[in-house]
Amino acid sequence: MTKIEKQTGVQGMVILVTGGSGDIGSEICRLLSKQGARVVVHYHTASIRAKKLAQEIDGFLVQADLSQEKEVNSMVEKIADEVGPVEGLINCAGFPINKETQTFWDAPFEKNTATMFEKVFAVDCIGVVLACQKVLPVMKKKRFGRIVNLVSTPAVTRHDKGYPFTAAKAALLALTKSFALEVAPFQVTANAIALGTIDTHWMDLYGETERAKARRRIPIGRIGTPADVAAAASFLVSREAGYITGQTIVVDGGDISH
Numbered sequence: 001m002t003k004i005e006k007q008t009g010v011q012g013m014v015i016l017v018t019g020g021s022g023d024i025g026s027e028i029c030r031l032l033s034k035q036g037a038r039v040v041v042h043y044h045t046a047s048i049r050a051k052k053l054a055q056e057i058d059g060f061l062v063q064a065d066l067s068q069e070k071e072v073n074s075m076v077e078k079i080a081d082e083v084g085p086v087e088g089l090i091n092c093a094g095f096p097i098n099k100e101t102q103t104f105w106d107a108p109f110e111k112n113t114a115t116m117f118e119k120v121f122a123v124d125c126i127g128v129v130l131a132c133q134k135v136l137p138v139m140k141k142k143r144f145g146r147i148v149n150l151v152s153t154p155a156v157t158r159h160d161k162g163y164p165f166t167a168a169k170a171a172l173l174a175l176t177k178s179f180a181l182e183v184a185p186f187q188v189t190a191n192a193i194a195l196g197t198i199d200t201h202w203m204d205l206y207g208e209t210e211r212a213k214a215r216r217r218i219p220i221g222r223i224g225t226p227a228d229v230a231a232a233a234s235f236l237v238s239r240e241a242g243y244i245t246g247q248t249i250v251v252d253g254g255d256i257s258h
C-alpha cells in the first residue's frame with residue numbers, strides 16, 4: 001500500500017490554492033492546513049498578506065500572474081521541485097473587484113467593452129485552464145488528482161450585471177464539466193463550486209443596504225462566509241471525494257433554488 005492510500009482526508013496532500021491571498025482563498029488555506037495538508041499559498045500582488053498567512057499555517061508561498069502562461073508554468077515547476085507534485089488544485093483566484101474596477105461589475109451590458117471581457121477572462125477562465133493543464137500530466141501519471149474550480153451562481157443561472165464575470169465563470173464551468181470526463185479514467189476528478197453571496201470585501205463596496213437585501217432574499221437567512229466555501233472545497237479536494245466528478249456544488253444558502 002502506498003503512503004497516499006494509507007492517509008485519509010487531505011493529510012499530507014500537496015494542495016495549491018490559487019488566490020490564497022484573497023478573502024476566500026485564505027480561509028481555504030487555513031482549513032486545509034488544520035486538516036493536515038501541505039498547503040501552497042499563491043498570490044499575485046498581496047505579498048504581505050500572503051507571507052503572513054504562509055507563516056501562520058506553515059505553508060509554501062508562490063507568486064504568479066495567472067494570466068501569463070510562463071508564470072503559471074514556473075510556479076507549478078517550483079512547487080514540484082521544492083514541495084512535491086501538486087495533488088490538489090483549488091482555483092480560487094479571480095479578477096479583483098474594488099473601487100477601481102467596480103464598473104466591471106456595475107456597467108450595463110452595452111457599456112461592457114471588449115477589454116473588460118478580455119481582462120476578466122484572462123484570470124477567471126484562461127488562467128484557470130492554464131493551471132489545470134500544467135498540473136494534469138503528473139496527476140494522470142500518478143493516477144490521483146483533485147481539481148476544484150470556483151465559479152459563481154450567475155454562471156449557473158444568470159445575472160443582471162457583472163457580465164464579464166458571469167461569462168468567464170460560465171465558460172469555466174462548462175470546461176470543468178467537460179474535461180472532467182476526459183481525465184476521469186486517470187482517477188483525477190474536477191468539480192466546481194458555485195458561490196452565491198459571500199461576505200468578503202466585495203460586499204463592503206455595496207454597504208449595509210445590499211447586505212440587508214441579501215439576508216432577506218437568502219433562504220438560510222444569512223450571507224455566506226469564506227468558511228462555508230472552505231468546507232465544500234476541502235471535501236471536494238479530499239481523497240474521499242474520488243467518486244464525484246464533473247459536478248457543481250452550489251454554496252449559496254438556497255439563494256438560486258427557490
Ligand SMILES: NC(=O)c1ccc[n+]([C@@H]2O[C@H](COP(=O)([O-])OP(=O)(O)OC[C@H]3O[C@@H](n4cnc5c(N)ncnc54)[C@H](OP(=O)(O)O)[C@@H]3O)[C@@H](O)[C@H]2O)c1
Nearest residue numbers: 019022023024043044045046065066093094152195198200
Ligand atoms: N466574494 C464573493 O461573494 C464571490 C462570489 C462568487 C464568486 N466568487 C469567486 O471566488 C473567488 C475568490 O473571491 P474573493 O472574494 O476571495 O476574491 P479576492 O479577495 O478579491 O481574491 C482574489 C484573488 O485572486 C488573485 N488574483 C487576482 N488577479 C490575479 C492574477 N492576474 N493572477 C493571479 N492571481 C490573481 C488575488 O491575488 P492578490 O490579492 O495577491 O493580487 C487574490 O488572491 C474568485 O474567483 C471570485 O470570482 C466570489
